[in-house]
Amino acid sequence: MNAVTIKDVATRAGVSPATASRVLSGNPSTSAESRELVERAVRELDFRPNAQARALRSTRSDTVGLLVSDVRNPFFADLAHTIEQALLELGYVTLLGNANENQQQQDRYLDTLISRRVDGVIVAPQGTDSASIEALLAREVPTVFVDRTVPGLDVPSVTTDSGPGIRAAVRHLAELGHTRVGYIAGPQSVSTGRERLESWTAAIAEQGLSDDPALVHVGDFQSASGSAAVHAFLSLDQPPTAILAADSLMAVGAIAMLHRLDLRIGRDVAVVAFDDIEWFSLIDPALTVISHSVEDMGATAVALLQEVISGGRPESVTLVSELVIRASSSSPVPTPPRSLGRN
Incomplete structure (x- = not known):
């Protein structure tokens, strides 16, 4: 037989x-x-x-692709480490890619991950329209979004609700007496940039702060745009007395420019940053931040991917943000910081 x-x-x-x-x-x-x-x-x-x-x-490769937005960003570096360690405990090797806040670079990495037949992909997506992300889903590669989402795509994700932290930060600055606060926004092509700007707009309306459009500078989640924002703010006839940056790298750029102009953080200008990277608490003065747990985000992303690989359809998870007050936020000085046009 x-x-x-x-x-x-x-x-x-x-x-x-x-x-x-x-x-x-x-x-x-x-x-x-x-x-x-x-x-x-x-x-x-x-x-x-x-x-x-x-x-x-066997179609199992024991590898998972992880694509972060920018490996230079301390938040994404910490997130990548958390995810890589959690995957290693489950027997997976992580293939790490850096999108560099660029959709074309993202798509190049995703195409490579597809060709290598990884068992799954965790990605912080760029933009709102990616043929490579569509290809991932069309090929039924188990996929999870982390930190960001793409409108219209039904993909399990773990993100942060930025609203509570931003509202608390704006309320804190208003209670200190600030009425003109500069906001360094992220790119509006990604979900976190849009959501944080929406939260900011609602928060300043709630607190009755100035809605002067010149007080919003749209950056790109990279440090140079943080520096450019400070330069623009201090060129105004009425510069802001406080600045809130929508991510850590733009905050780093803002801090560098303030130091270059000999302005004292926490005295001449109050500064608040989104993301609590380790050294923000160690600089002088320590930085007031809007914090969310990178460890929880990474662990949750891996748990969601495990479930998708096993054939499940897990619900997306939203984490909370909160304000951590430190010395960089203080009451405004009697006269606003000088503009670049006045010495």
Whole structure:
């Protein structure tokens, strides 16, 4: 009697050999109906797959792709470390990519990860329209979004609700007496940039602070745009007495420019940053921040991906943000900091 083959199983189940193979290898992309048909055919035919051949054909690579927005950003560096360590404990090797806040660079990495047949992908997406992200989903590569999302795409994600932290920061500055606060916004092409600007706009309206459009500078989540924002703010006839930066790298650029202009943080200008990177608490003065847990975000992203790889459809998770008050935020000085045009 000839040995039963996978083609025999596929014929009995009424599916293609490829589908039968995916079911037998545990691939989560197969439908419940296909799995039931193949499993019944296996029982009826008493099919016993050859273990060695099954291992050679396995689609599992024990690798996961991780694509962060910018490896120079301390928040994403910490996030990548958290995710990599959690994946390693589960037996996965992490292939790390750096999008550099650029959609074309993101897509190049994603195309490579697809070709390498990774078991899953965790990505902080760039922009709102990516053919490579669409290709990931079309190929049913288990995918999780981290920190950011893409409108219209039903992908499990772990993000932060920026609203509570931003409202608390604006309320804190208002209570100190600030009425003109400069906001360094992130790019509006990504979800965090849009959501934080929306939260900022609502918060200053609630507190009755100036809504002068010149007090909002749209940056790109990189340090140079933080420096450019400070330069623009201090060129105004009425410069802001406080500045809030929507991410850590733009805050770093803002701090560098303030130092270059010999303005004292916490005395001449109050400064608040989104993201609590380790050294923000160590500089003098220590920086007031809007904090959210990078450890929780990384651990949750890995847990969600595990569930997707296993064939589940987990709900997205939203973490909370909170204000951590330190010495960099203080009451405004009697006269506002000088503009660049007045020495």
